[in-house]
Amino acid sequence: MSRKIERLINLTIALLATKRYLTKKQIFSSVEGYEGTAETKERMFERDKDDLRNLGVVIELGSFDPLFEDEAGYRIAPEGYALDLGAITGIEIALLSLAAEAWKGAALDRSAHSALTKLRSIGVDSDLDALPALAPRLMATHEGFQIITTAISKRERISFSYLSQSYESELRTIEPYAIATKGSHWYVAGRDVAKSALRTFRLDRIDSEVIPSKDGSGYEIPPGFDLLASLDLEQSAHLATVDIRKGKAQLMRNAALSIADKGEWDRITISYLDSRSFIDLLLWHGDDVLLIAPESVRVELTTRVGEIIDLHV
Amino acid sequence: MSKSAQSPLSRTARLLDLVPYLATHQGIELSRLARDFSVTEPEMIADLTTLWMCGLPGYTPLELMDLSFESGFVTIRNASTLSNPRMLTEEETIALLLGLDLVIESLPSERGDLRLIAIDLVARLSSRVNVPTKLSAKPSIPGSVRAIIQDALHKKLALEILYHSSYSDTVTSRVVTPIEFRDENNCEYLWAFCQRVGGFRSFRLDRIQSAKLNEQTIVEQGTLVEEKAEKISYTLRSHSRPRAIMERFSIDKSDYAGDLPAVAFSYEWIQRSILACSGSVELVQPASARALIVRAARSILERYKSG
Numbered sequence: 001m002s003r004k005i006e007r008l009i010n011l012t013i014a015l016l017a018t019k020r021y022l023t024k025k026q027i028f029s030s031v032e033g034y035e036g037t038a039e040t041k042e043r044m045f046e047r048d049k050d051d052l053r054n055l056g057v058v059i060e061l062g063s064f065d066p067l068f069e070d071e072a073g074y075r076i077a078p079e080g081y082a083l084d085l086g087a088i089t090g091i092e093i094a095l096l097s098l099a100a101e102a103w104k105g106a107a108l109d110r111s112a113h114s115a116l117t118k119l120r121s122i123g124v125d126s127d128l129d130a131l132p133a134l135a136p137r138l139m140a141t142h143e144g145f146q147i148i149t150t151a152i153s154k155r156e157r158i159s160f161s162y163l164s165q166s167y168e169s170e171l172r173t174i175e176p177y178a179i180a181t182k183g184s185h186w187y188v189a190g191r192d193v194a195k196s197a198l199r200t201f202r203l204d205r206i207d208s209e210v211i212p213s214k215d216g217s218g219y220e221i222p223p224g225f226d227l228l229a230s231l232d233l234e235q236s237a238h239l240a241t242v243d244i245r246k247g248k249a250q251l252m253r254n255a256a257l258s259i260a261d262k263g264e265w266d267r268i269t270i271s272y273l274d275s276r277s278f279i280d281l282l283l284w285h286g287d288d289v290l291l292i293a294p295e296s297v298r299v300e301l302t303t304r305v306g307e308i309i310d311l312h313v
Numbered sequence: 314m315s316k317s318a319q320s321p322l323s324r325t326a327r328l329l330d331l332v333p334y335l336a337t338h339q340g341i342e343l344s345r346l347a348r349d350f351s352v353t354e355p356e357m358i359a360d361l362t363t364l365w366m367c368g369l370p371g372y373t374p375l376e377l378m379d380l381s382f383e384s385g386f387v388t389i390r391n392a393s394t395l396s397n398p399r400m401l402t403e404e405e406t407i408a409l410l411l412g413l414d415l416v417i418e419s420l421p422s423e424r425g426d427l428r429l430i431a432i433d434l435v436a437r438l439s440s441r442v443n444v445p446t447k448l449s450a451k452p453s454i455p456g457s458v459r460a461i462i463q464d465a466l467h468k469k470l471a472l473e474i475l476y477h478s479s480y481s482d483t484v485t486s487r488v489v490t491p492i493e494f495r496d497e498n499n500c501e502y503l504w505a506f507c508q509r510v511g512g513f514r515s516f517r518l519d520r521i522q523s524a525k526l527n528e529q530t531i532v533e534q535g536t537l538v539e540e541k542a543e544k545i546s547y548t549l550r551s552h553s554r555p556r557a558i559m560e561r562f563s564i565d566k567s568d569y570a571g572d573l574p575a576v577a578f579s580y581e582w583i584q585r586s587i588l589a590c591s592g593s594v595e596l597v598q599p600a601s602a603r604a605l606i607v608r609a610a611r612s613i614l615e616r617y618k619s620g
Contacts, residue, residue: 002363008325009367009395017369017394030370055326056402082397085437095431099412108408115405117330117349121398123337131427135463136419136456138411139501146404153403153444167555167569178446179411184453184500184519205556207566225446250477250484276591280557284589287612288482302617307592308610311552312603 007033011048012057016081021062021073049074057081083118090127093119097126102138107145140186142203144210145179148188151210152176156217157193161208162201169207174199175219180227189227191219200231240278241292243267248288252281267292279304319356327352328364332378332395339388346387361387369394406442410435411450419456454501454518461524462503465491471527472505477520480582485509488527489516547583548598549573558594561586572597584609 014031015022024045028034034041049059058080063072085092096119103112120126144160151158158176161169174190177198181187186203193216243265244252253259256268272278275297282289282301291298327350334349335341341349347357361382368377368391379390401409417431465472472491477484489505495515496502502515550572551558559566562575577583580602587596587606596603 002359004321005325005328005363006366008321009328009364010370010372012329013368013394014370032370032372051322051325055322055329056400057329078397081399083400085434089430091427091430092434095413095416095427095434096409098416099409102412102415103408108404108411111402111404112408112412113351114326114330115401115409117334118398118401118405121330121333121337132421132424132457133460133464134416134419134456135460136412136415136452137454137459137501138415138450139496141496149404149407152446153407153442163556165554165556167559178444178448180449180451181411182449182451182453221444221446226449227446228449228451229447247484248482250482251479279591280589283591283613284585285482286585286588286609287616290616298617301591302614304591305610305614305617308588309607309614311592311595312607312610 003033007031007044008048008051012052012076015059015074015076016078018075021060021075023071023073025071027074083122085122088122088124090125091130093122093124093126094128094131097128098131098134098136102136103140104137106138107140107142108138108149138181139184140181140203142186142206144203144206145186147210147212148176148179148203151212152179152221154212154217155219155221156212157215157219158190158210158212160206160210163205163207172199172201173213174201175216177221177225178227182228182231187227187231189225189230198230200227238272238275238278238294240270240272240294240297241267242270242282243290243292244285245288249285252285252289265290275300283308324360324363328360328367329395329399331360331364332389332392333398335380335387335389336392336396340386343382343385343387358382401438401441403442403444406438407444407448410438410442410444410448413438414448415450415452416456418450419452421457454521458518458521458524461526462491462494462518465524465526466493468526471508471529472524473527474516474524475522476516477522479517479520480579480585484522489514494518544576544578545580545583546574546576546598547596547602549575550595550597552593552595554590554593558590561590580605588613 010031010033011027014027024042027045028041034044052059057076059074059076060080061072061074097116100112100116100119103109148158155175157173159171159173162172164170173193174188175193176188176190179186179188187200188203189198189200191197192199239257242252243262245265252268252270253266256270258269260267272281278297279301282291283305291301331350338346343357344354347354350357352360361380364378365380366377370376378392381388413431413435417428417435420428420431462472471488473486473488475484475486488508489503490508491503491505492513493504494501495504501518503518503521504513504515506512507514549558549562555569558564558573559569562573564573564575568574583596583602584606587594588609596606
């Protein structure tokens with residue numbers, strides 16, 4: 001096993017150090033580790049190329065002179081191999097470290113850690129003292145998380161079973177566009193293939209493995225697509241006026257667009273997505289809140305409260 | 314260490330990343346190096362031994378990498394070909410981009426300077442990854458609150474927090490002795506001894522409105538005995554919107570059949586939650602709490618009729 005690793009490292013060094021393309025013959029005669037019959041060497045080399053490609057090392061195929069049909073050769077272009085973020089400062093390294101450390105114990109922990117190792121190898125010391133005391137943390141423990149991020153970068157469709165509002169598992173296939181988190185939930189958005197429309201899914205409602213598939217891969221993601229902005233757009237669909245008791249209904253107070261003092265009560269305006277979940281929120285606060293407008297939602301609310309009474313008398 | 318970290322491919326990746334790391338950390342302690350790469354010391358020695366056999370074609374001492382690690386400190390020479398860190402993979406870039414967005418959102422508003430630097434980093438990283446979308450991470454908890462709690466845990470100091478209890482819908486100031494962070498149902502909690510109630514309580518981090526160190530109060534952690542909060546068992550019946558009910562009452566999927574068993578720590582919370590399902594759910598047991606729900610619902614209805 002060690003010999004294979006040695007050979008892969010030696011091949012990387014040889015292809016990276018050369019300015020000219022190395023032919024297979026040159027590789028086999030100079031890079032240590034290629035042994036056996038011509039056929040064996042050939043097979044070894046093909047596998048090694050695949051392995052390096054899987055590690056993200058790009059091997060270029062080219063020839064010395066485009067005018068002559070030379071035997072093709074191989075090399076690794078340093079600009080395709082090495083990390084290049086331009087000149088980087090200690091503060092930037094500190095910010096990136098904070099970004100990587102936010103993943104501790106969560107889905108992309110391993111990738112964040114290896115990214116951090118590469119950044120630390122640049123040789124610029126992290127200037128952590130220049131930052132205020134912050135310890136942001138990403139909570140992402142869903143098993144499918146990594147599969148989804150990989151699928152987004154590879155433009156691969158994913159399928160999973162999703163708990164519908166009626167709590168039934170439905171099989172969904174989407175072309176994932178983006179993943180984002182807000183209010184302690186993670187969301188993935190993409191084009192639902194069967195519905196041929198944009199849909200957003202909450203990760204904790206996925207109740208199966210996430211299966212990537214090569215079918216229909218290579219789709220386009222709308223440039224600049226912003227998942228949270230599209231959620232926010234929906235969220236601010238309607239406006240309501242609510243009276244809330246002083247010192248109460250903290251959650252609604254925080255979400256208020258405006259607050260006016262009315263003595264014992266405050267009058268706020270607030271936006272809501274759909275009337276039912278807005279009524280849920282109002283009823284959580286019992287008689288500390290009173291919906292003033294819109295009238296249609298007031299009517300719906302009193303009907304719902306009547307239903308609660310009917311269920312419990 | 315997991316088996317996958319020892320597969321030929323992940324070892325090769327590690328060796329490629331080890332060289333630039335060593336080049337900028339000459340003389341690093343072997344034990345620290347092993348820790349930095351999440352492997353054991355024997356595994357790290359095996360890696361270094363393999364690396365020692367590698368170099369440019371020719372493979373004479375002139376071309377091989379020159380590693381020394383017998384003394385417990387590691388140095389590397391003659392490794393310039395591999396001495397640049399490798400490009401970030403797409404997954405590494407995605408991890409950093411999401412992390413950076415969280416950092417940006419967590420920065421205090423007066424640090425616009427850092428915000429600009431971070432936004433510039435996002436632009437530089439984004440151009441290197443095949444993802445044209447904005448990767449967003451909005452923190453549900455102010456980054457500074459967690460930093461202060463971490464500081465208190467580290468220094469074994471008490472904390473003064475302003476806490477919004479959603480059960481009673483009140484904001485109270487409390488002095489607490491922090492014990493640890495806990496994750497439950499996708500939320501992060503602080504498990505702490507609360508001086509105000511004289512017992513252990515868990516505080517949802519996103520409901521802590523502010524926190525500061527309280528240097529005066531020192532509590533011997535050894536004297537704190539954990540007590541169990543009293544659990545209330547109750548039963549629900551779903552009439553519509555079952556997913557919302559299962560999520561709101563944190564009922565396990567395996568219990569989804571017929572009447573739903575659930576557990577809570579406060580009658581007030583149960584009552585509020587039933588009301589907040591606006592008729593989708595019925596409290597079956599305990600019967601005594603049904604009457605309270607009817608009373609609360611009637612009082613709401615009265616307000617709307619008179620208002």
